[in-house]
Amino acid sequence: MNPQPVASRKVVFLGATRGMGRALARLLAERGEVLCLLGRHAEDLARSAADLQAHGAQAVAGTALCDLEQPATFASALDEAARVLGRLELVVVSAGIFAPQEVLEHDPALTARLLAVDFTNTLLFCEEARKRLLAQGGGTLCVFSSVAGDRGRKPVALYGAAKAGLSHYLESLDHKYRAQGLRTICVKPGFVHTGMTAGLKAPPFAGEPEDVARRVLRAIDRGEPLVYAPGAWRAVMGVIRALPRHVMRRVDF
Amino acid sequence: MRAAQESRIAGWGRLSVPGRELLSEALEPLTEQAVLTRGLGRSYGDASLPPPSRREVAATPLADRILSFDEATGRLRAEAGLSLGAINQLLLPRRWCSPTLPGTQFITLGGMVAADVHDKSHHRAGSFGRHVQRLRMRVADGRILECSPTEHEDLFWATVGGMGLTGHILEVELSLQRIPSPWIWQESERVPNIDAYVEALEQAAQRWPYTVGWIDCLSRGRNLGRGVLLCGRWAEAHEAPPAAPAPKHKLTVPFELPSWALSRPTVQAFNEVYYWSHQPRRKQGLVHPESFFHPLDAVLRWNRIYGRRGFTQYQCVLPRRAGRGAARRFLELLSARGGASFLCVIKDCGEQGQGLLSFPMPGISIALDIAVRDDTQQLVDTLNELVIAEGGRIYLAKDAFTRADHFRAMERRLEAWLAVRRRWDPELRLRSALSVRLFGDPP
Numbered sequence: 001m002n003p004q005p006v007a008s009r010k011v012v013f014l015g016a017t018r019g020m021g022r023a024l025a026r027l028l029a030e031r032g033e034v035l036c037l038l039g040r041h042a043e044d045l046a047r048s049a050a051d052l053q054a055h056g057a058q059a060v061a062g063t064a065l066c067d068l069e070q071p072a073t074f075a076s077a078l079d080e081a082a083r084v085l086g087r088l089e090l091v092v093v094s095a096g097i098f099a100p101q102e103v104l105e106h107d108p109a110l111t112a113r114l115l116a117v118d119f120t121n122t123l124l125f126c127e128e129a130r131k132r133l134l135a136q137g138g139g140t141l142c143v144f145s146s147v148a149g150d151r152g153r154k155p156v157a158l159y160g161a162a163k164a165g166l167s168h169y170l171e172s173l174d175h176k177y178r179a180q181g182l183r184t185i186c187v188k189p190g191f192v193h194t195g196m197t198a199g200l201k202a203p204p205f206a207g208e209p210e211d212v213a214r215r216v217l218r219a220i221d222r223g224e225p226l227v228y229a230p231g232a233w234r235a236v237m238g239v240i241r242a243l244p245r246h247v248m249r250r251v252d253f
Numbered sequence: 254m255r256a257a258q259e260s261r262i263a264g265w266g267r268l269s270v271p272g273r274e275l276l277s278e279a280l281e282p283l284t285e286q287a288v289l290t291r292g293l294g295r296s297y298g299d300a301s302l303p304p305p306s307r308r309e310v311a312a313t314p315l316a317d318r319i320l321s322f323d324e325a326t327g328r329l330r331a332e333a334g335l336s337l338g339a340i341n342q343l344l345l346p347r348r349w350c351s352p353t354l355p356g357t358q359f360i361t362l363g364g365m366v367a368a369d370v371h372d373k374s375h376h377r378a379g380s381f382g383r384h385v386q387r388l389r390m391r392v393a394d395g396r397i398l399e400c401s402p403t404e405h406e407d408l409f410w411a412t413v414g415g416m417g418l419t420g421h422i423l424e425v426e427l428s429l430q431r432i433p434s435p436w437i438w439q440e441s442e443r444v445p446n447i448d449a450y451v452e453a454l455e456q457a458a459q460r461w462p463y464t465v466g467w468i469d470c471l472s473r474g475r476n477l478g479r480g481v482l483l484c485g486r487w488a489e490a491h492e493a494p495p496a497a498p499a500p501k502h503k504l505t506v507p508f509e510l511p512s513w514a515l516s517r518p519t520v521q522a523f524n525e526v527y528y529w530s531h532q533p534r535r536k537q538g539l540v541h542p543e544s545f546f547h548p549l550d551a552v553l554r555w556n557r558i559y560g561r562r563g564f565t566q567y568q569c570v571l572p573r574r575a576g577r578g579a580a581r582r583f584l585e586l587l588s589a590r591g592g593a594s595f596l597c598v599i600k601d602c603g604e605q606g607q608g609l610l611s612f613p614m615p616g617i618s619i620a621l622d623i624a625v626r627d628d629t630q631q632l633v634d635t636l637n638e639l640v641i642a643e644g645g646r647i648y649l650a651k652d653a654f655t656r657a658d659h660f661r662a663m664e665r666r667l668e669a670w671l672a673v674r675r676r677w678d679p680e681l682r683l684r685s686a687l688s689v690r691l692f693g694d695p696p
């Protein structure tokens with residue numbers, strides 16, 4: 001278990017402060033990768049940086065402010081990351097927000113925010129990252145979407161729509177640029193116990209962020225374009241995608 | 254229908270009340286309105302449960318960042334939800350260990366402070382609070398402040414062992430211990446009865462940093478309290494394998510078992526097998542630290558074996574001044590009452606710590622798991638009366654049944670602790686099911 005630096009890859013991470021991002025960033029730090037953390041609050045980023053530093057001595061090269069609600073911050077944050085890291089090899093986006101369908105249906109302002117953060121602005125951020133990675137001859141872009149985007153379903157009509165769009169974009173990116181050295185990885189978590197899902201009733205196959213992180217890391221290492229985590233969700237979604245519409249209309253999931 | 258039921262919250266013993274956990278990485282906003290904060294819920298009884306009039310308890314496990322670690326001195330500062338398991342996994346391979354390693358590693362720093370936990374090295378190292386340098390807390394009036402043995406020391410020593418009732422612990426700073434290797438050298442011995450056991454334990458304590466034992470409290474007469482004594486120390490670098498121990502694979506109890514699963518005959522059979530399978534009488538060798546410190550962690554959710562009604566742990570310390578016979582008197586009473594305990598752990602405690610409600614005192618600690626039955630209250634009352642007569646006390650982190658008057662009778666420091674609590678929380682904003690039961694707090 002001794003952290004053995006295998007690579008010392010240069011990683012830009014948006015979303016390492018909490019949840020699955022925190023777990024994945026720790027695995028990267030333990031392996032000896034070097035990270036630049038992007039996020040909304042300088043003090044909170046500093047605390048996460050300290051934590052990662054304890055997991056891997058050289059783990060954090062710097063932090064930069066970046067808010068998915070403010071696209072103007074994207075380019076400057078990525079430039080700052082490129083400056084402190086020297087180059088960008090892996091860009092991870094695990095930032096995102098969630099709200100239950102019932103809440104969103106009564107709150108158009110929140111709906112607009114969620115669609116902006118999880119769809120429009122995530123794409124705009126990825127576009128900035130894509131350009132920089134391609135300019136360097138390639139690299140890996142790993143983005144957290146969701147199983148919620150795999151099928152139109154009652155409980156996730158709005159959130160799921162944003163994630164469907166995101167998954168769609170990530171797949172296209174992978175088709176278009178893989179030959180140029182840009183590997184795009186779309187992560188589709190099922191239900192995972194994090195702050196985002198705290199208080200929600202967990203379905204069967206609920207996962208832990210650490211297990212998801214291990215799976216995602218393997219996908220990054222292998223350049224797999226699509227990863228379901230926990231793994232059982234691949235089969236679950238396979239079934240759900242295959243259900244006829246009249247069945248989906250009757251069920252509540 | 255399960256789903257339609259209101260949500261419930263429980264301690265490790267599975268006795269539940271209506272309620273739920275509020276989880277977040279950010280403890281400052283989380284604790285602003287909270288009546289109580291809990292960690293991983295490994296206290297057995299009602300210490301981590303809300304008072305009857307409230308439903309929600311702040312829970313820390315997501316707040317688990319290390320804020321600084323000095324590899325030269327072993328000084329660690331972290332958010333209160335960091336678990337002992339995470340510390341073990343990260344730092345044992347780097348030859349640093351927690352100063353206290355209780356029977357499970359699924360506990361948080363906050364819970365370790367609030368219960369002032371002890372371990373197999375109590376006779377040498379004392380309890381956890383001795384190794385804590387500073388706490389960052391949110392106190393009842395809403396302020397956030399730091400306390401230590403030199404700064405707000407009244408608050409500090411009322412919080413160490415104070416079961417979360419003096420404030421919400423946000424961050425903990427402590428000193429880890431340097432170890433020569435992350436492996437354990439263990440010696441174990443079968444001991445024929447309780448008197449021999451107490452004597453062997455006392456002798457072992459002089460030679461070994463870690464001592465603990467398991468005894469069979471169903472055997473009677475000459476065999477009363479026969480058991481297995483375990484002693485250990487960190488292996489020297491040259492004795493240990495070069496690789497650090499990998500985390501052990503865990504099994505899970507998939508559902509709750511029927512209540513007969515742990516009845517007298519099954520426990521008796523288990524004890525018989527456990528005692529005689531320790532062959533030869535004396536053994537030694539290198540063992541995995543998890544097997545030595547946290548053997549029960551090998552099976553996740555093992556509390557389900559106690560079925561729907563759950564269980565309680567009865568843990569008391571019988572003071573040295575009560576004499577060596579005290580442990581025998583306790584077991585005789587237990588045996589006369591037909592108490593069938595699957596697990597009975599016995600070890601000695603060293604000096605009392607400075608925490609105002611800290612459990613250990615010099616003497617013998619006995620811990621038994623008792624399945625909840627109709628007569629559990631009477632059994633606990635009877636055992637408590639003996640403990641009071643012997644001058645001992647019980648451990649709040651395990652307790653769910655002790656009566657307020659009994660607790661008062663065994664805890665002379667209670668008034669001093671209550672006075673500090675009143676100073677910091679005159680309106681009793683922080684409460685728990687335990688504080689309502691034992692200290693007469695408003696519900």
Ligand SMILES: Cc1cc2nc3c(=O)[nH]c(=O)nc-3n(C[C@H](O)[C@H](O)[C@H](O)COP(=O)(O)OP(=O)(O)OC[C@H]3O[C@@H](n4cnc5c(N)ncnc54)[C@H](O)[C@@H]3O)c2cc1C
Nearest residue numbers: 292293294295296355356361363364367370371416417422
């Ligand atoms: C199998 C097993 C073996 C055990 N072995 C030992 C042992 O050897 N020695 C020992 O001493 N104990 C032992 N225990 C008991 C356990 O160590 C304590 O109950 C410990 O407090 C549990 O920590 P937790 O994080 O689960 O806290 P919880 O059970 O969630 O809470 C315990 C108490 O701490 C308070 N608390 C928790 N976090 C905070 C916070 N951040 N701020 C304020 N208050 C807080 C809660 O309000 C509550 O009163 C054992 C328990 C189990 C299940």
Ligand SMILES: NC(=O)c1ccc[n+]([C@@H]2O[C@H](COP(=O)([O-])OP(=O)(O)OC[C@H]3O[C@@H](n4cnc5c(N)ncnc54)[C@H](OP(=O)(O)O)[C@@H]3O)[C@@H](O)[C@H]2O)c1
Nearest residue numbers: 015017018019020067068095096144146189191192194196
């Ligand atoms: N948990 C699940 O069950 C689940 C299932 C499917 C998909 N997902 C997706 O997986 C990803 C990670 O989920 P999680 O459960 O780990 O979430 P989480 O614990 O809530 O963490 C979310 C992360 O996103 C960041 N973030 C939120 N809004 C931001 C903004 N405007 N600008 C910058 N950063 C922002 C947060 O940073 P702050 O610290 O600043 O808040 C935090 O680091 C999300 O995209 C989520 O939609 C989750």
